[in-house]
Amino acid sequence: MNDQILAAVSKYGAPALFGIVTIAAVGVPLPITLLLVVVGSMVSQGAVDLWWAIGAAGAGSILGDQAGYAIGRWGGPAAIARLSALFGKHTGLEAMEAKAKAWGGPGIYITRWLLGPLGPWINLASGTARYPWHRFLLWDVLGELTAAVLYISLGRFFSDRVTALGAVLGDLTWAIAALLAAIVLGYQLWAHLRRAR
Amino acid sequence: MVRGRSLPSCGAPTGYIELVGKTWQRVLAVGLAFVVAITFTFVFAFRAGRRARHMRGEDEPIQEWMSVPFIAHSHHVPAATLFQAIGVQPRLPRDRRSVRRIASDLHRPTPDLMAQLQRALDEAAHQPPRP
Numbered sequence: 628m629n630d631q632i633l634a635a636v637s638k639y640g641a642p643a644l645f646g647i648v649t650i651a652a653v654g655v656p657l658p659i660t661l662l663l664v665v666v667g668s669m670v671s672q673g674a675v676d677l678w679w680a681i682g683a684a685g686a687g688s689i690l691g692d693q694a695g696y697a698i699g700r701w702g703g704p705a706a707i708a709r710l711s712a713l714f715g716k717h718t719g720l721e722a723m724e725a726k727a728k729a730w731g732g733p734g735i736y737i738t739r740w741l742l743g744p745l746g747p748w749i750n751l752a753s754g755t756a757r758y759p760w761h762r763f764l765l766w767d768v769l770g771e772l773t774a775a776v777l778y779i780s781l782g783r784f785f786s787d788r789v790t791a792l793g794a795v796l797g798d799l800t801w802a803i804a805a806l807l808a809a810i811v812l813g814y815q816l817w818a819h820l821r822r823a824r
Numbered sequence: 825m826v827r828g829r830s831l832p833s834c835g836a837p838t839g840y841i842e843l844v845g846k847t848w849q850r851v852l853a854v855g856l857a858f859v860v861a862i863t864f865t866f867v868f869a870f871r872a873g874r875r876a877r878h879m880r881g882e883d884e885p886i887q888e889w890m891s892v893p894f895i896a897h898s899h900h901v902p903a904a905t906l907f908q909a910i911g912v913q914p915r916l917p918r919d920r921r922s923v924r925r926i927a928s929d930l931h932r933p934t935p936d937l938m939a940q941l942q943r944a945l946d947e948a949a950h951q952p953p954r955p
Contacts, residue, residue: 633889634922672897674918787898790887791879795872802868809861815854 629658633665640675641683648684652691654747659688660778660800661793667782668789677779684775685768688739692750692767699754706755731758732766739770740777742804883945886938888924895923895941901948909944910937 635643651657884898896903927934
């Protein structure tokens with residue numbers, strides 16, 4: 628699957644890149660970081676124009692993110708109501724909405740480029756929590772352009788080491804995600820122990 | 825201590841023991857998750873560091889999705905040298921076919937073509953640099 632995607636971008640350039648990043652942003656797990664790094668290498672070889680590459684990657688990702696947000700916005704509350712009825716628990720959509728408004732912006736931005744695998748989930752959660760669309764769009768555009776410029780530039784700079792660089796970036800992403808999880812869990816433990824004392 | 829039952833005679837609120845039991849279960853679960861998260865952080869950070877250190881010294885392995893110009897660029901060899909080595913006339917202006925596609929067009933197994941490209945790269949690496 629990965630080989631076919633990379634071969635398609637290698638052959639068809641920016642249009643294939645646009646289609647693949649759109650699908651990935653909706654939630655299909657595809658190696659987008661490696662893909663952008665490979666495109667950066669192709670830019671350095673003159674096979675793809677830099678601005679077309681950034682434009683295709685940015686526009687495709689934003690389109691896919693908006694689709695994910697729309698699915699969450701119009702399908703999320705109904706799904707939550709069904710789950711609530713199934714498990715007999717109150718989910719607190721209002722509380723979710725308040726949390727999304729408080730943390731939403733930076734969370735959306737970070738999950739566009741630093742914690743990419745979480746991006747589709749944040750899109751759905753933002754829509755479900757009725758995070759204001761214009762603010763979602765703003766952070767989404769900023770984050771996706773950061774991702775496109777950053778990874779394509781890295782690919783240009785390390786154009787003869789793209790698969791190794793893709794592997795390093797993949798490991799770094801998971802290390803950062805695990806570190807963030809450890810910080811959140813550690814804070815919860817610390818707060819509980821403080822209350823217990 | 826009996827779990828799952830309240831003790832009305834001692835004046836504890838209904839469900840108190842269940843609440844305490846569940847709280848400690850939750851703390852234990854969060855603690856375990858914390859340890860797992862810390863372990864994952866170190867494992868992935870270590871792997872990233874090791875890969876980054878070896879990145880400079882290792883050649884990019886040939887993969888099926890790569891085009892011949894892409895392989896040539898990764899190994900700092902002219903694309904024409906590789907096309908010549910596998911006996912293919914490149915399509916103009918730029919032959920973007922993947923190694924797998926070229927192998928399919930030539931009715932050859934992809935691993936054979938990849939091995940032939942690798943031999944050509946090895947030969948090019950042993951040749952003295954052009955003046």
